Amino acid sequence: MSDEDEAKQVRSIFISDLHLGTRGAQADxxxxxxxxxxxxxxxxxxDIIDGWxxxxxxxxxxxxxxxxxxLLRKVRKGSRLIYITGNHDxxxxxxxxxxxxxIRIADHALHDTADGKRLLVIHGDLFDLVVRNAKWLALLGDWAYTVALASNTVVNKVRRLLHLPHWSLSAWAKQKVKNAVNxxxxxxxxxxxxARRHGADGVVCGHIHxxxxxxxxGLTYINTGDWVESCTAVVEHHDGRFEVIRWPQYRLKSEPVRPIPQPVLVSEAA
Incomplete structure (x- = not known):
């Protein structure tokens, strides 16, 4: 029996920021x-393959x-694969x-959900002013980010031996630094x-990990996360319900599965 035969069947999978080609990628x-x-x-x-x-x-x-x-095997088995380009690829x-x-290559796509909604699917780098207007600064930030990931490698090797989930220094810093939160x-x-400009009901994106x-x-905002820090993906179930999958927490028996909170209403005026 193949992996596909044993896999949990969902309607759609959204995954981004694998950064294959870097030492920080959690390919396994x-x-x-x-x-x-x-x-x-x-x-x-x-940002599936890191061309930078x-x-x-x-x-x-x-x-x-x-x-x-x-991924190619899934395509051969009949899956439709849409590759949305990012800044690193x-x-x-x-x-x-x-x-x-x-495999279709696109800069964005419109996805029709099982419950009749339409979502814009886009990486999101075109809305990052640093990437658009100062690529040299983005490259410098990428170097600093790589250093942070390297410093975290030893810690996470120990955590895996203890059956603890992956922990990210850079993700922790994002939550603590006011400018990053803003x-x-x-x-x-x-x-x-x-998403509103495209006449969509929401957006699925990546880029910011x-x-x-x-x-x-009133619009749905979904970010798929990444596979160098948090190891997250998004799936759409057959009833149109979306779920963030935090893979180490689902995989490790010692770590209970934490329920994903319901979407929170956020206002631009907040």
């Missing part, structure tokens, strides 16, 4: 998740290749609108406004 955990869940529609919401890092030196171990092969933007072996809030508001599911001024 990505592969576990892809073995555990299957869907006829899979959205890769940007690969330009500076090739690093693509077998585990990273296994993730790519697993912007080399694919030259192929926007193309389709290769059942940036996240502004990003979320901009993405919700973009901060998983979320909430309401913003």
């Amino acid at each position: 955990l990505v592969l576990e998740f892809l073995r555990a869940y299957d869907a006829p529609q899979i959205y890769l919401v940007g 890092r690969l330009k500076n030196g090739w690093y693509f171990p077998q585990a990273h290749n296994d993730v790519v092969q697993k 912007d080399f694919l933007r030259d192929f926007t609108g193309s389709e290769f072996g059942g 940036y996240i809030g502004e990003f979320e508001t901009c993405l919700a406004a973009e 901060h998983a979320a599911h909430r309401k913003i001024d």
Whole structure:
């Protein structure tokens, strides 16, 4: 019996920011998740392969290749795969609108949910002023981010031995630093406004490595998170219900599954 036969069947899978090609990528955990869940529609919401890092030196171990092969296997089995480009895999933007072996490349997509809603699916980097207007600063930030991830590696090796979930220094800092919190809030508001501009009921995005599911001024805001810090993805169930999957918490028997809170109403005036 194949992994797909044993996997939990959902209507759609949304996953972003794998950053394959970097040492911070949690490829083994990505592969576990892809073995555990299957869907006829899979959205890769940007920054799947980290072209920025690969330009500076090739690093693509077998585990990273296994993730790519697993996704291709799902396509061969009949899944429809939509690859939404991000800033770290912007080399694919030259192929926007193309389709290769059942994989469609796009800069955004509109997803119709099981309960009749329409969601804009977009990576979100085009609404990051640093990425748009000062790429050198974004690259500097990327270097600092890599250092933070490297400093966290030893800690998480010990935590895994103790069957504890992954812990992220950079994610913790985002929650504590006021400017980072403000940036996240502004990003979320901009993405919700973009969904409204497209006539959609909400948005599914990535980019900021901060998983979320909430309401913003009547629109649904969903961020898929990432697989270098929090190891999160989003699934749509067959009834149209969306759920953030925090994979280490689901996988580790010693860590109870924590219920995902209901969407919280957020106002731009807040």
